[in-house]
Amino acid sequence: MSWPQRLLAVFFMAAGALHFLRPRMYEQIVPDYLPAHHELVLASGAAEIAGAVLVVFPRTRRIGGLWLVATLVAVFPANVHMALTPERYASIAPGLLWARLPLQGLLIWWALRATRPLARLQDPRRNLNAA
Numbered sequence: 001m002s003w004p005q006r007l008l009a010v011f012f013m014a015a016g017a018l019h020f021l022r023p024r025m026y027e028q029i030v031p032d033y034l035p036a037h038h039e040l041v042l043a044s045g046a047a048e049i050a051g052a053v054l055v056v057f058p059r060t061r062r063i064g065g066l067w068l069v070a071t072l073v074a075v076f077p078a079n080v081h082m083a084l085t086p087e088r089y090a091s092i093a094p095g096l097l098w099a100r101l102p103l104q105g106l107l108i109w110w111a112l113r114a115t116r117p118l119a120r121l122q123d124p125r126r127n128l129n130a131a
Helices: 003-021 023-027 037-056 058-084 094-114 124-130
Strands: none
Touching (some): 003 058
């Protein structure tokens, strides 16, 4: 397991655990138009933990990366909601709320890059003499 994969797994394990340890904090950022805020927070936390566990094992690593990407896409509306309603988050500078949006793209890139199949990482010129 590479360091980017380890860090990815630890990052999402911790992020997912926080959904269970501090659910009220996350419930506040769920857009008003969505129902069942508490349940959505727990589901997104469980999804992050599941993705982290999938990344740990080589056989499930790629699906784990794709799972995390899907999770990040699913929670993106919460980040947009925060940026569009900064008055609800007075303790966070509005610029930081907007900075979260491209950060989500960076996390998606990291999940895809860290979990891509090894065959794509190898130089195809290495295998020329093998045939």
